[in-house]
Each structure stands twice: as C-alpha cells, then as structure tokens.
Amino acid sequence: MTLLTRRAALAVAALPLFAAHTRARTPDKVNLGFFTEAKPTMIAKGEGWFAAGLGAPINWTEFGSGAEINTAMIAGSCDIGLAIGSVATAAGIAQGLPYQVVGMVDNIGPAEEMTVRAAANIRTAADFKGKKLATPFGSTSHFRTLGFLKTNGLTQRDVTLLDMKPAAILAAWSKGEIDAAYVWSPAKSKLREAGGTGFRTWDTLDKAGYVVSDMIIVRNAFAAEYPDAVVGFLKAYGRALTMWETQPEAAARIVAAQAGISPEVAMADLKEPDFVGLRKQLEPDWLGAPGQPGKFAAVLKGTADFLVEQRSIRSAPGVEAFGKALNTRYLAQAVA
Template identity: 40%
Template sequence: MFNFKRLFRRHFNFLLGLLSMALVILLAACTQPTATAPEAPDDAAAAGGGATPTEFRIGYQVIPNAEVLTKNLGLMEEKYPDVDIQWLSFDSGRDVNTAMVSGGIDVGLVGSVPASTGIAQKLPYQVYIIHDIIGDNEALAVTSASGITTMADLPGKKIAVPFGSTTHFSLLSALDQEGINPTDVQILDMQPQDMLAAWQRGDIDGGFVWHPTLSKMMEADGNILITAKQLAETGIITADLGVVNTDFAAQYPDFLTDYVAAIDAAVAFYREDPTAASEAISEEIGLSPEESLVVMDELIWLSAEEQASADYLGTPDAPGAMAQVLKDSAEFMVEQGAIPSAPELTAYKDAMFNKAVADAKS
C-alpha cells in the first residue's frame, strides 16, 4: 500500500524548503523588475468546447490562499465577464457542507476532515482541487492567564474549536497522542468569530483555529501550544480542499478547468512575487501586507501540475493518495463518535474529480 504519510512528511519539508529558498531569492533580487498580476488564463479546453453557466457561486473562506488571491485579482471576472460570479463567504467547512446540501453554492472550500465526513454522508460533491496543505496557519493557542504550558495541562480547561473542522480533528488527534481523554477537557463548539469574542471576554482558556482569527488571538496575550505543521510531521495530515457539486462538474467540466487554471495562475503569481501577492491578500483578510505574507508562507501552495501527481489528487487514470488521507480521517472521526461509519476506499477514489487539475496543468 502507498505510504502517503511517510512520503508527505518528506515532501512537506522539501516543498517548504523550496518555498523558503524562493522567497529569499526573490527578496534578494531587488533590482529585478516587479512581477505584474497574472492575466486571466486562456480557455483551458477551448478545443473541446463546453457549456458555460450563467452564474457561478463560490463558497470561499477567508484563508490566505490562492483562491482568495484569485478573488482579489478578479481573474474569473476578467475571463468570463458575462457570467454572474458570486463570492459567498463562510466561516467553516461545516457551513459549506450545509450550503452544498441546500444547493446554495456550486463550489466551496472545506477542510479535509469536513470533506471526509461529507463523502461518508454521501453529500452531492466531489473534490476537484487542493487549495493548500495546512501548516503553522492552524494552531492551538492558549491564554497566558490559563497557566497552560503543555498538553498535560489541558484537562479541566475550556478549549474552543469549530466542530467537524480540520482543527477539531487536529485537537482530538493531539489529545489522542498524549493519552488524554477528550471528555476530560471542556471542548466547546465555536465558530472563529465567536471564539475570538469569547477569548477577548476571558470565557475560554484556548482555541484551535486558523488565521486571521489565530493572529488576533495571539495579539491578545496568546501562546501557541501546538500547530498543524507539528502534527503533520507525525503523520496527521490536514488540507483545505475545493469541492464541486456533482451535477455542476458533469455539466460544466471545461468551465471548472478554467477556474482551476485561474487558481493555478494565482499560485504562480505568489511564487513569482510574494510581496505583491501579500498586498492583494491583505485587502481580503484584514492583516497588513507584512502579516499577510507571514501567514501565506505558513501554507503550502500547490500548482495544478503538483496536484495531478500520485502524491495528491492524481489523474482520472491514476488516482492520487488524497483519497486514502480522507479515508483515514473519516475512520478517526468514527472512532471519536463524530460520524457513525466510513465507506470503503473506493468511495473516496470515486469522489476525486481530478480531471480539472489534470487538464489545467497541460
């Protein structure tokens, strides 16, 4: 069986090193011309034609990744001026799953854990892109007043987390690693905005969450106890994924490929000129360009070509390892009593709409 966890740890560090090296080189090359914002990509499937929707409803989350950069740069609006492109903000993958069930969105961003449980519950969607691999941008922050300095201090404390999210999975996994029963910790279900308000009131001792909420909690006398990157290094993998309504993918596959190509152009722009990309992202997430660059670098941004490899989504002919990651995530949530059961691996392979990344890379 393919050992994705072992390969990911090696690939994670390799990619992180490449990104760090690229950043140093770009910052040092101050005499070089500044990169310009990418143009809208050419039609990725012009030769094959394909229908175009009259509207495109994107359920995004305020995360410093390529999708938010695509939004700010207006790449799809430039490519499809006659399509009513709607950017609908959601607080968590749980809310995106709800919107998918109700038919309120065509595509949405969910964490790998909400995606794994959504597939287990037969939600009408497929995974079409990996928006990012989660690193230091998700972490368990604790207040200085809580007196928490190690995981062993958590029993009896009030820790907030959005239930069913990647951070919920990370928190339960971290407790499991330390041999701490989750029932010994007061784990509270809170969305990021509610968590920040509770933190500011002093109602909670800590919270496992992502930026920009994490940054604001850190500014308000917070300390990091453990990060998703540290958990990833032990084989506990989380990611932000794009899911697409199954009927939409079947009806508009070429249009979806163009959306992936637009996101891929945003990834290339970030890699070429991270400073300019951070200035654009800062307008979306409420942090300064300098702060935005820090949190952007805490994620791993993958190109369409990288995603179409066996390490990640793969191709229609050769599904990648992400299906196994989702299967493993669902099995863990079954063990925790979050969902009643998880389907076989074939169900997760069938839920990979990897044609879009395979076509966008070519």
C-alpha cells in the same frame, strides 16, 4: 457562381450558427462557499480572476466551517467549495454527498495551530485539563484538536470543548471567556496579537496521521453542466499561485486587503502552508492523474475512519470510494 462556389459560400455562412451551437455553456451565476484566509485564494477572489475564469458573476458566501459547506451542498445552494478542509471533505464523501474533489489548495502544516492565553498557564498537554478550548466543529482544526487530546491521553471530558466560528473565537478571547483556541489565520494571528502564545502541535500530529489539507470541491451537477467553467476556475487559482511564487510582496498586499490584516502578517501567514501547485497535484503522492487516484485517497479514508471512531459519522466506505471522488480531469486540462 459554380456549384462548388455556392457550397463554399453556404458553408461560410453557416459557421456562426455552428459556433453558437458548440460554444461552451456558461452559468448565469455561481454560488461559491469560501473562508476568509491568508492564502492565494484571496488573490484570485480580490482581483476578479475567479469570476473571469468561470465566465459568470459569483455569489460569495463566507462559511464558518467545512461542515456548513457540506450542508449547503446537500441543499444545492453551493456550487463550489473553496478551500474546504479535508476533514469535512472526508465526511462528505463517506456520506455520499453530491460533490467531487477537483483540486486542492494546500497541505496545511503549521497554518492551523493551537493558541493559548498567557494567564491560563498552559505549558504542557496536561495543563489543558479543566480549561476552556474553542474550535470550529467539523473543521480541520476540530480534527486536530481531537487528535491532540487523544495522542496526549486526554479526553473531551478533561476540557470544556466549545464549538465556535473564527469570529466568535475572537470575541470570546477579547472577553477572557476561553483559555485556548485551535483555528486558522487570520483569526490565529489576531489571537496572538491580542496576547496569545502558540502551543506547537502540528508536526507531532502530522506524524501521528492527523494530516489536514484544504480542498476544492464542485457539486456534481454543476461540474457536469459547466466543465469549462471548472477548468477556468482552476486556471484562475493557478494564476494566483504563480503570483504568490513570483511576486510575494504584491500578493501579500492583496491578501492583506482581503483578509483585513497587515501586509506583514499576511506575508508571515502565507509562508506557513505548503501550497501544492496544480501540476504537482496530479502526481501519485497527491490527488493523482485522471483515473489513477493518488495517495490522498488513503488520507481521506483514514480521516473518515477517525470520524467514525469519534461517532461524528456512522460509517466509512472503502478507499475506492474516496479515490472515485478525486476527479482530476479538469485539473489536467487546466495545466495542459
């Protein structure tokens, strides 16, 4: 064997060892906070695509509000927050919580809305005076509730505002203990099936600046250690979005099974939000390209300023801090 041949043989023999050293690291387990909702997120969850994309088993924990995910992030017990509301996200960034925004799920639009009890005789904003109104505090629905009161010349003293998770709202509704609720589906749909009526607020509130969205956040330490897992997770969500866009009936059946509702209700609920595609999220009107924060940074800043006004948080940094928290590097890789 010549010297050149021996060197070639040694190089080939070394390839498996080199590959082992350069193979992407994968986590042993991923702690993921989520909400049961009628959204494509439930497709990727139910079909196991998220776990496959991460390359690891998932410890799923259902939360009642984004504020609870923030608390879990501080404790280090949550690696990924799936569809956390923009209000909790804005509060988290303002308070310097150790996470980054890597993507978004939707522009919520009418998917979260007020529902009123027929017997409460609520027909105008003024009719809410003296009524019991429930919503999960620290959520996008809470943000809109406060915006609804403010834009209609009402204060929290004019109503009895109750902090309830979706399941508690449904229980209180069945007992006749509340007159109205601001919440997302499937709780919203179940309230209306149980005699509730929609009270439209979302479009007026959006125009007044109370825009709400659902985000995907990742704990900083997790993203730094497992970047490929983050990219794989976003690809899995993109696959679910594609299924909803191309096979809506099949998608609705999967979502229905995951959310505990009928396929018909799932289909109706899925049509309400504006699910922003991965590539579109990279545009200036949304999250923006890597290193070039989009307009959504200003939306988060405005939300944080409102939370300061409501004394929910002490202070809000400049818009630059919110732009810095939008890390779309993983998103760009996911669509490449």
